[in-house]
Amino acid sequence: MNEGWDWDLHTPLAVTAVTETLYMVSLTLLAGGGLGLVLGIALYTTRAGAILANRPVFAVLNFAVNIVRPIPFIILLVAAAPLTKLIVGTWLGTSAAVVPLAIATAFGFSRIVEQNLVTIEPGIIEAARAVGASPLRIIFTLLVPEALGPLILGFTFVFVAVIDMTAVAGIVGGGGIGDFALSYGHQRWNHSVVWISVGIIIVLVQVVQLFGNRLARKALRR
Amino acid sequence: MTAITETSDATTGIRPAHPNSIIELHDVSKTFPTPNGLVTAVDRLDLRIEQGEIFGIIGYSGAGKSTLVRLINGLERITSGEVIVDGVDISTIPEAKLRPVRARIGMIFQQFNLFGSRTVAGNVAYPLKVAGWPRERRDARVAELLSFVGLLERAHSYPDQLSGGQKQRVGIARALANSPSILLADESTSSLDPETTQDVLALLRQVNRELGVTIVVITHEMDVVRQIADRVAVLDNGRVVEQGTVFEVFSAPKTTTAHNFVSTVLHDVPGAGDLDRLRSEHTGRIVTAAVADSSRVGSVLSDAGTHGVRFEIIFGGISSLQGRSFGSLTIELTGPDAGVDTVIAALRAHTTIDEAVA
Numbered sequence: 199m200n201e202g203w204d205w206d207l208h209t210p211l212a213v214t215a216v217t218e219t220l221y222m223v224s225l226t227l228l229a230g231g232g233l234g235l236v237l238g239i240a241l242y243t244t245r246a247g248a249i250l251a252n253r254p255v256f257a258v259l260n261f262a263v264n265i266v267r268p269i270p271f272i273i274l275l276v277a278a279a280p281l282t283k284l285i286v287g288t289w290l291g292t293s294a295a296v297v298p299l300a301i302a303t304a305f306g307f308s309r310i311v312e313q314n315l316v317t318i319e320p321g322i323i324e325a326a327r328a329v330g331a332s333p334l335r336i337i338f339t340l341l342v343p344e345a346l347g348p349l350i351l352g353f354t355f356v357f358v359a360v361i362d363m364t365a366v367a368g369i370v371g372g373g374g375i376g377d378f379a380l381s382y383g384h385q386r387w388n389h390s391v392v393w394i395s396v397g398i399i400i401v402l403v404q405v406v407q408l409f410g411n412r413l414a415r416k417a418l419r420r
Numbered sequence: 421m422t423a424i425t426e427t428s429d430a431t432t433g434i435r436p437a438h439p440n441s442i443i444e445l446h447d448v449s450k451t452f453p454t455p456n457g458l459v460t461a462v463d464r465l466d467l468r469i470e471q472g473e474i475f476g477i478i479g480y481s482g483a484g485k486s487t488l489v490r491l492i493n494g495l496e497r498i499t500s501g502e503v504i505v506d507g508v509d510i511s512t513i514p515e516a517k518l519r520p521v522r523a524r525i526g527m528i529f530q531q532f533n534l535f536g537s538r539t540v541a542g543n544v545a546y547p548l549k550v551a552g553w554p555r556e557r558r559d560a561r562v563a564e565l566l567s568f569v570g571l572l573e574r575a576h577s578y579p580d581q582l583s584g585g586q587k588q589r590v591g592i593a594r595a596l597a598n599s600p601s602i603l604l605a606d607e608s609t610s611s612l613d614p615e616t617t618q619d620v621l622a623l624l625r626q627v628n629r630e631l632g633v634t635i636v637v638i639t640h641e642m643d644v645v646r647q648i649a650d651r652v653a654v655l656d657n658g659r660v661v662e663q664g665t666v667f668e669v670f671s672a673p674k675t676t677t678a679h680n681f682v683s684t685v686l687h688d689v690p691g692a693g694d695l696d697r698l699r700s701e702h703t704g705r706i707v708t709a710a711v712a713d714s715s716r717v718g719s720v721l722s723d724a725g726t727h728g729v730r731f732e733i734i735f736g737g738i739s740s741l742q743g744r745s746f747g748s749l750t751i752e753l754t755g756p757d758a759g760v761d762t763v764i765a766a767l768r769a770h771t772t773i774d775e776a777v778a
Contacts, residue, residue: 329547330523
């Protein structure tokens with residue numbers, strides 16, 4: 199009796215869910231992406247022999263990333279609750295879900311950033327140092343532009359991963375497509391709702407990936 | 421070598437002891453920590469490079485050349501000693517103060533090290549941006565530099581669309597952007613084909629003559645030194661084992677390392693294998709005479725007959741370098757011992773003689 203897509207009931211709910219997902223994803227990418235970029239650059243530039251080589255700073259950052267990254271997101275979501283409450287005022291709801299999402303994203307993206315920067319020819323950095331460029335200038339005018347293509351692809355990868363993570367945001371009342379699929383689909387044994395939700399997510403991911411690939415190709419001039 | 425000793429003794433302050441020096445290294449060492457302990461790349465080295473010259477530094481890979489050249493613009497900091505560039509002691513100044521000094525020292529690389537995300541014009545403009553040039557002046561300067569290296573029409577190309585020779589031209593234009601007084605060329609032709617190498621060397625010569633830029637050429641190819649350098653230092657195990665004008669080092673190499681480098685381009689002196697063959701084929705005494713503009717080897721030999729001595733030229737060659745003739749001839753002398761001794765003594769009076777002892 200719960201089978202099928204009830205246009206009047208499910209459509210507005212799905213629209214709300216998609217809005218919530220997009221809200222969480224965009225805020226997460228903004229905060230987590232920015233933080234991840236900074237963290238990744240810091241990891242790369244403080245390692246031994248790099249332009250801002252600093253063993254203690256690198257050790258701390260490296261350790262922090264290694265500690266946070268393996269935590270399963272569903273546990274991080276709950277474990278981060280006190281911090282979330284401090285930042286957002288509550289640990290429940292769509293906005294609150296962004297905090298753990300952004301943390302997971304920042305730490306995950308930092309490694310991707312670091313890995314992409316490592317592929318930059320060291321000679322290029324040396325050439326910039328040889329003309330008297332400061333480390334900060336090298337970071338912003340060379341490192342980021344030189345690795346832009348792979349960085350965009352990495353960011354796209356993270357985008358998709360964030361959509362994936364938002365599916366469990368329902369645990370803290372975050373809502374979103376994943377939550378909609380679980381509560382209106384799976385829990386009420388309504389497979390149409392589940393499959394339509396899956397379809398929406400697939401479309402979302404496809405659009406993002408297509409867009410990311412285009413941008414990256416443009417950055418790589420290929 | 422005497423000149424170097426003088427500077428070491430005289431220099432306690434930061435000003436160069438020689439008025440014409442643009443680069444002076446005094447007792448410079450550089451060590452690197454490695455998992456297997458300290459490695460000494462540059463070992464208590466003294467060097468003096470004069471304003472306006474093209475100075476070659478040659479050595480095998482691992483001799484410390486690349487480290488040495490990076491000590492001059494402070495990309496690597498020395499472990500001990502003193503480096504004076506353009507009157508500034510760069511050994512003690514902090515990294516931030518080193519940057520403006522570096523901006524006045526151009527550098528080009530074996531792998532060109534162009535910025536792939538920037539166009540040719542963008543690459544050349546980069547040092548100018550770093551130096552804070554305003555846009556309009558920058559554009560004019562970039563155009564000027566690109567026409568100097570003959571690449572104005574490629575201004576909007578990206579480095580991966582250029583040939584190796586073109587890339588190095590862009591590298592040279594970028595290195596010259598801030599009108600440096602010194603250009604460091606680190607194996608700048610080592611990844612180019614012979615023809616392109618000629619073009620790039622010609623361009624470097626032009627940079628030296630027309631712009632008065634002092635050029636330090638790091639290479640493992642003696643032919644590059646022969647074609648372009650005024651003076652040369654031979655580097656081995658982080659030390660200068662021999663130095664002098666290119667003519668001096670080529671015509672009379674003193675060390676085995678220098679001799680080996682010279683013999684890679686000049687084949688006028690018989691090697692060990694050649695000598696074995698010559699000895700097995702010739703029964704007389706075999707001597708090798710150095711030949712220069714005034715060595716008169718021919719005149720001496722023409723008188724050999726009066727001592728009952730016959731001669732045969734069995735190896736050698738004479739070429740020209742820095743506008744002077746030089747080379748060597750290996751001669752077999754046959755006849756009475758006393759006569760042969762007399763001829764060898766006569767040759768010795770005019771030039772350097774090596775006798776191949778059987």
